[in-house]
Amino acid sequence: MDSSNLPGFDTAHFEGRLEKPITRKTFWVFMAALAVLALFYVGKIFTLQIIQGEKLTARSEKNSFKKERITPLRGAIYDRNGVALAWNGEKKRSYAGIVGLSHLLGYTSLPSAEELKNISEITPDEYVGKDGVEKNYDAELRGVTGIRLMERDSQNNFISESVQTEPQNGKNITLTIDSELQSHLYKLVEATVKERNFEGGAAVIMDANNGEVLAMVSAPEYDSQILSDGGPAESINDFLNDKRKPFINRAISGLYAPGSTVKPFMALAALNEGIISPEKEIYSSGSISVPNPFFPDKKTVFKDWKAHGAVDMRKAIAVSSDVYFYAVGGGYEDVVGLGINKIKEYAQKFGFGSKTGIELAGEQEGVVPSQEIKVKNNPDDPTWRVGDTYISSIGQGYFLATPLEVAVYTAAIANGGFLLKPSIIKKDSLESPIKSRVEASESYFEIAREGMRMAVTEGTAQGLSYPDLKIAAKTGTAEVGGNKKYVHSWLIGFYPYENPKYAFAIVLEKGPAGNTTGSPYVMKQFFDWL
Numbered sequence: 001m002d003s004s005n006l007p008g009f010d011t012a013h014f015e016g017r018l019e020k021p022i023t024r025k026t027f028w029v030f031m032a033a034l035a036v037l038a039l040f041y042v043g044k045i046f047t048l049q050i051i052q053g054e055k056l057t058a059r060s061e062k063n064s065f066k067k068e069r070i071t072p073l074r075g076a077i078y079d080r081n082g083v084a085l086a087w088n089g090e091k092k093r094s095y096a097g098i099v100g101l102s103h104l105l106g107y108t109s110l111p112s113a114e115e116l117k118n119i120s121e122i123t124p125d126e127y128v129g130k131d132g133v134e135k136n137y138d139a140e141l142r143g144v145t146g147i148r149l150m151e152r153d154s155q156n157n158f159i160s161e162s163v164q165t166e167p168q169n170g171k172n173i174t175l176t177i178d179s180e181l182q183s184h185l186y187k188l189v190e191a192t193v194k195e196r197n198f199e200g201g202a203a204v205i206m207d208a209n210n211g212e213v214l215a216m217v218s219a220p221e222y223d224s225q226i227l228s229d230g231g232p233a234e235s236i237n238d239f240l241n242d243k244r245k246p247f248i249n250r251a252i253s254g255l256y257a258p259g260s261t262v263k264p265f266m267a268l269a270a271l272n273e274g275i276i277s278p279e280k281e282i283y284s285s286g287s288i289s290v291p292n293p294f295f296p297d298k299k300t301v302f303k304d305w306k307a308h309g310a311v312d313m314r315k316a317i318a319v320s321s322d323v324y325f326y327a328v329g330g331g332y333e334d335v336v337g338l339g340i341n342k343i344k345e346y347a348q349k350f351g352f353g354s355k356t357g358i359e360l361a362g363e364q365e366g367v368v369p370s371q372e373i374k375v376k377n378n379p380d381d382p383t384w385r386v387g388d389t390y391i392s393s394i395g396q397g398y399f400l401a402t403p404l405e406v407a408v409y410t411a412a413i414a415n416g417g418f419l420l421k422p423s424i425i426k427k428d429s430l431e432s433p434i435k436s437r438v439e440a441s442e443s444y445f446e447i448a449r450e451g452m453r454m455a456v457t458e459g460t461a462q463g464l465s466y467p468d469l470k471i472a473a474k475t476g477t478a479e480v481g482g483n484k485k486y487v488h489s490w491l492i493g494f495y496p497y498e499n500p501k502y503a504f505a506i507v508l509e510k511g512p513a514g515n516t517t518g519s520p521y522v523m524k525q526f527f528d529w530l
Helices: 024-051 053-064 113-118 132-136 138-142 179-195 224-229 233-241 259-272 313-319 322-330 340-349 371-377 386-393 403-415 442-457 519-529
Strands: 065-070 084-088 093-095 146-152 158-165 200-207 213-219 282-284 287-291 299-303 309-311 418-420 434-437 472-480 486-495 502-512
Touching (some): 132 138, 179 200, 200 403, 200 519, 224 233, 259 322, 259 340, 259 403, 259 472, 259 486, 282 322, 287 322, 299 386, 313 442, 340 386, 403 418, 403 502, 442 472, 442 486, 486 519
Antiparallel strands (some): 084 093, 146 158, 200 502, 282 309, 287 299
16 A cells, blocks of 8 residues: 555655665665776876876966066166267167277177077077177176066966066176277278278277277278167178178287388397397398399399388388398398397287287287298298298288287387286276286387387378377388288377377278378378367
């Protein structure tokens, strides 16, 4: 009996209904299903928590927090008078647009693969210095990158941010360069190069007592702003395809035969070694002749650039007598001569053949003539002969130097033998700029300086004669190539004569041999402006 045949039961609420118990088989099937489900969830939890726990935790944190680099402001570059030369614009590096500064300042650009490998602090989208001060002082200018933590929700919506590491902005750098001086000197060099068909030119003006470089120009140059901006592409291609090689900083990387600019140190070396007295005269008829080792019945003739007559040491410097310095260097008649080993020794004492240590990448070291150099460069005829010494004595043959090397040497003549380390960076330290000293009597330096002063008053540099500024100078002309169609035009000097403060060196590269306008013309215009 149940609710169907018994009255009084509410069937809507299942009153009076008899429930049958489940069978044992059904119960165990149900329990087995529960067990399988439980095992599945336990296994899943074990996998997520234990096996993949760390990985998923890290992924979760990355999804929630993202590290971003905070790029610091790049330091600015100023000249010695506080004129801004390079700084950060709104979106790019900006340059003052003053001509003549590109090789010194350099430019910035995205890093190369090699730079990314070698500089751990940068990323592919961060600009780095590529040349000049921008490159050599990139770490200081770039500063230290900061880190910012960005929190976002699962929908990538911004929640909050916090700075984990504060960025350190790059340091500002002040140069020893006078940008007005630099720009004017560059314009004069560039104009003369173009007008007189030289391939290029370089000039250096430095403090003869502390080594600070006030101007260091190289023409032609590139444009720092165009290279940092990455265009226009046409302009960049013009730079790359220019046969005059505007990317070379000729002041530190150009190697040139120094020509007659070596004669002041040759004179000092001869005095210091007791080779000759300053008053002894040597007669220049326009050439000297020595036996020819290949043809004994003929003589080899070494020409002077003109016949000077009898000249003593001071006048020989002033008029640039080659015959006088042939004798002083290689010997002639009753003059023994220094010989190539002594010439090499004194050249090295004055800094030739070594890098100056300027704070710029790409500096080349010059070449000092020697037996070893000839063997290396001319293995078919390695024998060193007196003619090689003669040619070396007037700064040609195997002699090569950068304009900066020559400027440092000129400063040493001016300051009494102190070889300085040149600098383009203003420093607060009291570190001495003196690298070494040429040990010689001050009177010998004075004789060399007197000869250079005579070059201005009555010799080859008379264009630099001013009533209110006494300049001492030495011209130089170095033949280029075997056909003698081209020359490098040199001028070195210092001023004021009585108390030298500044030394200079300038070279105009590979101009026509018959050209009478060169480096002296540039410096004449410069001193007219000064």
